[in-house]
Amino acid sequence: MGQNALTIITRILPDQIEALGKLLDEIGGDITGNSWIRFHAIKSVQFACWVILKDDPNFPPILVMESSHDGDTESHLNDLVTFGMAGLNAIYSKCEGFPFNFATAEQMKLYLNSHSVSTPAFYIGVPGQSLPSIQNAIDIRKTIENFLDTVDLTEVPLSTVQSRIQQHLKTSGINPQISPITLDQQASRAKRNLILLIIVLAPLLLLLSPIWFPLLIIYVIVLRKIEKADAAAPQLPPLPIDPRLFDHEDIFVQNHLTTLVNVKPGKFRLGTLKVILWIISLLAKIYFITGQLGGIPTIHFARWILMDNDRRLLFFSNYDGSWASYLGDFVDKANYGLTSVWSNTESFPPAKFLFWGGAQHIEEFKQWSRQHNVLAPVWYSAYPDETLWNLQKDIQIRDTINTSLNRAELETLLQRF
Amino acid sequence: MLDLPDIQGIVTSGYAHMPHSRYLFLTVTNQEQAKLWLKSVCPHITTSARRSPGEAKPHFAVNIGFTSLGLSAIGLVVDAVNTFPREFLQGIAHGERARVLGDTEDSAPDRWEFGGPDTDEIHVVLLLYATSAAHLETISTQVWDSSMPNNGLKKAYCQESFKKGVDEPFGFRDGISQPAIEGVPGKINPGQSVLKAGEFLLGYMNEYGVMPPMPTVAANIESTAALNISSANPTRREFACNGTYLVLRKLSQDVDGFHKFLDEQTRNPDNTSNQSRQTWLAAKMVGRWPSGAPLTLCAASDDPQLGVDENRNNSFNFADTDLEGFACPIGSHIRRANPRDSLPPNPKKSAMVSDRHRVIRRGRPYEAMESEKKEQGLIFIALNADLQRQFEFIQQTWINTPKFGGLYDTKDAISADNDGTGVMVIQQKPVRLKIHGIPRFVQVRGGGYFFLPGIRALRFLAES
Ligand code: HEM
Numbered sequence: 001m002g003q004n005a006l007t008i009i010t011r012i013l014p015d016q017i018e019a020l021g022k023l024l025d026e027i028g029g030d031i032t033g034n035s036w037i038r039f040h041a042i043k044s045v046q047f048a049c050w051v052i053l054k055d056d057p058n059f060p061p062i063l064v065m066e067s068s069h070d071g072d073t074e075s076h077l078n079d080l081v082t083f084g085m086a087g088l089n090a091i092y093s094k095c096e097g098f099p100f101n102f103a104t105a106e107q108m109k110l111y112l113n114s115h116s117v118s119t120p121a122f123y124i125g126v127p128g129q130s131l132p133s134i135q136n137a138i139d140i141r142k143t144i145e146n147f148l149d150t151v152d153l154t155e156v157p158l159s160t161v162q163s164r165i166q167q168h169l170k171t172s173g174i175n176p177q178i179s180p181i182t183l184d185q186q187a188s189r190a191k192r193n194l195i196l197l198i199i200v201l202a203p204l205l206l207l208l209s210p211i212w213f214p215l216l217i218i219y220v221i222v223l224r225k226i227e228k229a230d231a232a233a234p235q236l237p238p239l240p241i242d243p244r245l246f247d248h249e250d251i252f253v254q255n256h257l258t259t260l261v262n263v264k265p266g267k268f269r270l271g272t273l274k275v276i277l278w279i280i281s282l283l284a285k286i287y288f289i290t291g292q293l294g295g296i297p298t299i300h301f302a303r304w305i306l307m308d309n310d311r312r313l314l315f316f317s318n319y320d321g322s323w324a325s326y327l328g329d330f331v332d333k334a335n336y337g338l339t340s341v342w343s344n345t346e347s348f349p350p351a352k353f354l355f356w357g358g359a360q361h362i363e364e365f366k367q368w369s370r371q372h373n374v375l376a377p378v379w380y381s382a383y384p385d386e387t388l389w390n391l392q393k394d395i396q397i398r399d400t401i402n403t404s405l406n407r408a409e410l411e412t413l414l415q416r417f
Numbered sequence: 418m419l420d421l422p423d424i425q426g427i428v429t430s431g432y433a434h435m436p437h438s439r440y441l442f443l444t445v446t447n448q449e450q451a452k453l454w455l456k457s458v459c460p461h462i463t464t465s466a467r468r469s470p471g472e473a474k475p476h477f478a479v480n481i482g483f484t485s486l487g488l489s490a491i492g493l494v495v496d497a498v499n500t501f502p503r504e505f506l507q508g509i510a511h512g513e514r515a516r517v518l519g520d521t522e523d524s525a526p527d528r529w530e531f532g533g534p535d536t537d538e539i540h541v542v543l544l545l546y547a548t549s550a551a552h553l554e555t556i557s558t559q560v561w562d563s564s565m566p567n568n569g570l571k572k573a574y575c576q577e578s579f580k581k582g583v584d585e586p587f588g589f590r591d592g593i594s595q596p597a598i599e600g601v602p603g604k605i606n607p608g609q610s611v612l613k614a615g616e617f618l619l620g621y622m623n624e625y626g627v628m629p630p631m632p633t634v635a636a637n638i639e640s641t642a643a644l645n646i647s648s649a650n651p652t653r654r655e656f657a658c659n660g661t662y663l664v665l666r667k668l669s670q671d672v673d674g675f676h677k678f679l680d681e682q683t684r685n686p687d688n689t690s691n692q693s694r695q696t697w698l699a700a701k702m703v704g705r706w707p708s709g710a711p712l713t714l715c716a717a718s719d720d721p722q723l724g725v726d727e728n729r730n731n732s733f734n735f736a737d738t739d740l741e742g743f744a745c746p747i748g749s750h751i752r753r754a755n756p757r758d759s760l761p762p763n764p765k766k767s768a769m770v771s772d773r774h775r776v777i778r779r780g781r782p783y784e785a786m787e788s789e790k791k792e793q794g795l796i797f798i799a800l801n802a803d804l805q806r807q808f809e810f811i812q813q814t815w816i817n818t819p820k821f822g823g824l825y826d827t828k829d830a831i832s833a834d835n836d837g838t839g840v841m842v843i844q845q846k847p848v849r850l851k852i853h854g855i856p857r858f859v860q861v862r863g864g865g866y867f868f869l870p871g872i873r874a875l876r877f878l879a880e881s
Contacts, residue, residue, distance in 0.1 A: 145825075148848050148849075148851075149851055153847055153848055154847070156847070158847055161847055161848075246513050246516070250516065250517075253818075253819070253820055292762065295762060295766075297761055297762065320820065321814060321818060321820065322517075322810075322813050322814050322818075324517075324805055324806070324809065324810055324813065324814065325810065325813075325814040328770075328773070328774075328806065328810070328814075331625070332766070332769065332770045332773065333762070333766065357627075360625050360626065360627055361625075361627050361629075362625050362627070362629075362803075362806065363502070363629050363630050363803060363806075364630060366805075387820045387823075389820070389823040390820065390823070390825060393823060411846065411847070414846075414847050414848045415741055415844065415848075415849075417848060417849055
């Protein structure tokens with residue numbers, strides 16, 4: 001079962017902003033124990049958050065909900081209304097266009113559906129792994145881990161180590177639910193897709209080069225002119241940093257990032273941004289399917305949303321480790337992609353030829369990011385203490401423990417713990 | 418080109434031939450007097466200028482740093498102070514920094530002996546080094562003495578350190594692996610990274626190939642210091658040029674607890690102590706043997722000749738021969754503090770990333786008797802151009818993280834914020850060995866984030 005993105009955008013009733021903030025703080029303050037939304041009971045949600053966007057006076061106050069869920073929207077919405085009706089009603093009664101005192105399940109689904117927006121680019125860390133599958137993998141690894149902690153295997157011949165583990169799993173009553181597509185298969189799929197893409201694109205590009213090449217030259221000349229003008233333009237005053245961001249970070253191993261920025265004015269920038277997002281979206285579907293978004297190995301889910309008539313770009317990411325390491329990863333491993341997206345937005349450190357410069361100015365880039373980070377008062381992860389790297393190991397352990405392995409494979413497997 | 422005479426000496430030298438040192442923490446009580454005092458010490462500040470041939474090695478060295486409060490207290494205008502980065506402005510004891518660094522429980526700033534919220538505000542640190550105890554006294558009385566009349570400063574704390582040998586208190590050779598600064602003359606040892614000057618000094622290109630932001634002052638402030646006009650903004654001058662940030666942390670080491678723990682974990686079947694196994698376990702925690710010999714190069718037992726040999730003791734990487742961590746465990750102190758080429762996605766990228774998170778370490782051990790008990794540890798000192806990206810990153814993202822290198826739940830056994838439930842994983846065949854119940858062997862007792870100005874900037878501070 002594949003994972004999908006749901007994004008719901010609603011306008012907040014101006015006199016309800018404060019009340020909504022309080023409510024979200026209350027829900028987020030006790031994310032698994034609150035009585036408004038019983039997240040743990042929702043078996044289709046892997047990550048979810050609500051954010052309030054209200055600081056820019058040029059835009060109306062807005063509430064955005066994102067969830068990364070298993071299966072189709074319909075069944076996910078069903079889950080949401082089943083386990084979160086009280087919360088959803090309390091939240092959306094503070095938003096525009098909600099004509100109910102207490103919406104019924106059907107009314108709520110209709111409301112949410114009608115406010116859901118498309119996600120131009122969506123990245124998944126472990127594609128094809130539903131929440132039950134992920135939880136099964138975690139359970140299996142932990143069970144084996146506990147077993148290894150209690151027995152001494154130093155004198156046991158390697159050939160019997162595997163059968164002892166299998167035996168232990170059996171007696172513990174946990175069955176490995178093998179992935180429909182293993183991580184190795186996913187990796188070869190990525191390779192194959194890339195080759196296919198090149199085979200299709202290369203002759204096309206070659207054939208059409210008399211058309212696009214001159215166009216590209218013109219594009220680059222215009223781009224560079226605009227970039228130089230941008231770099232010379234007076235800088236916008238720095239935005240204040242929300243100090244609450246820091247209290248919400250590093251509570252778990254995973255963290256959440258919401259970044260909201262204004263797209264630079266003009267069709268040129270917007271057009272460029274849309275093309276780049278389209279390319280990222282394509283690559284996310286066919287190539288970034290092995291747990292690396294342009295080389296960054298710590299992202300569980302990420303998405304980009306264009307909102308307010310394409311005037312603002314919203315980015316959501318659920319990642320492992322500290323904010324500083326995440327931003328560092330971005331620059332170390334995905335600098336070109338990153339700069340090509342955000343150099344089309346305001347206040348980003350100056351880029352050269354769309355891909356160069358930009359985020360390479362690491363300190364300015366981090367400041368820019370902090371200033372555009374928005375607090376997510378409600379943030380839920382179904383497995384907040386697992387890194388993507390952990391998950392990948394867990395899945396590999398689960399998928400191979402009951403298969404026949406040669407000596408080298410078995411040794412590799414045992415080193416994953 | 419590096420402007421060596423404008424750079425404080427500690428950036429380019431650890432003053433190895435001066436075993437005596439004193440760290441004096443001062444509070445400014447009168448700005449005008451303190452400025453006059455600063456003017457009088459400027460000529461004493463040791464710089465990085467090379468000695469001329471035949472010139473004798475000096476008997477002492479003096480360096481000076483300021484906290485952000487200290488810069489204000491000595492009279493740097495507020496719009497200039499505010500051009501410094503957030504971490505420095507907050508200071509090491511700020512709640513946000515404490516969380517990042519894991520300074521909690523017994524290591525929390527409100528329990529510190531100095532530099533915390535409940536102790537005297539620290540403005541200035543004087544770093545004094547000397548070849549003998551007598552020379553240390555001489556230089557101390559020359560530079561700052563509480564008996565000096567009206568000097569506008571009072572003592573907040575004083576820390577002595579005497580370097581007996583090359584070992585830190587747990588018994589391991591320290592100060593082996595250091596990055597070198599491109600453009601500083603000197604011998605480069607095999608395996609030593611040579612990094613762009615911008616990693617350790619402001620005003621130079623860094624490892625990202627860019628000039629980092631520069632704290633500045635208004636250009637119209639009168640001074641003979643001749644600070645450069647900022648290339649980005651002609652109305653400002655580059656105040657921080659040739660300066661750097663110095664992290665100082667008093668780290669108390671529970672040496673008895675450390676050895677007791679090693680003993681308990683390695684007893685023979687008949688419950689007698691196993692000395693060689695204890696050394697083995699400690700070496701697995703550190704990643705080097707007591708002599709300094711890296712486990713990656715000699716996994717089975719210590720090799721003291723290798724340990725002392727500068728040409729070999731740091732000449733190794735992990736990816737080729739030790740990616741799985743069978744020799745030097747993935748979670749060991751040196752592998753976390755500098756993962757070299759061992760992290761994904763590939764060795765080349767990993768080495769590049771590691772080089773973007775290095776510090777120059779200038780720490781020295783300390784020792785004192787406290788109510789009949791020997792209290793000892795490390796006055797940890799690190800120099801870097803970006804506190805967040807270098808020092809804090811190493812502490813937070815590598816040392817304190819339970820997930821380092823794909824592991825599940827293990828922090829650095831030596832210098833992380835363990836809480837007694839810590840786990841250490843030692844990779845071996847067929848399956849790893851797990852050591853449970855790791856306590857916090859190292860507690861933080863005080864510290865500060867200091868800015869070490871260039872020599873001209875010091876004069877600027879004293880004059881303007
Ligand atoms: C009392 C606490 C500590 C002790 C006993 C200790 C001990 C050691 C020892 C024995 C070495 C190996 C010798 C060498 O390469 O110089 C070492 C290396 C190192 N330590 Fe520590 N250390 C402590 C705290 C820290 C802290 C807090 C940090 C940084 C945040 C740190 C960063 C490093 C680095 C960067 C290296 C060099 C790694 C390499 O390049 O291979 N240490 N330490």
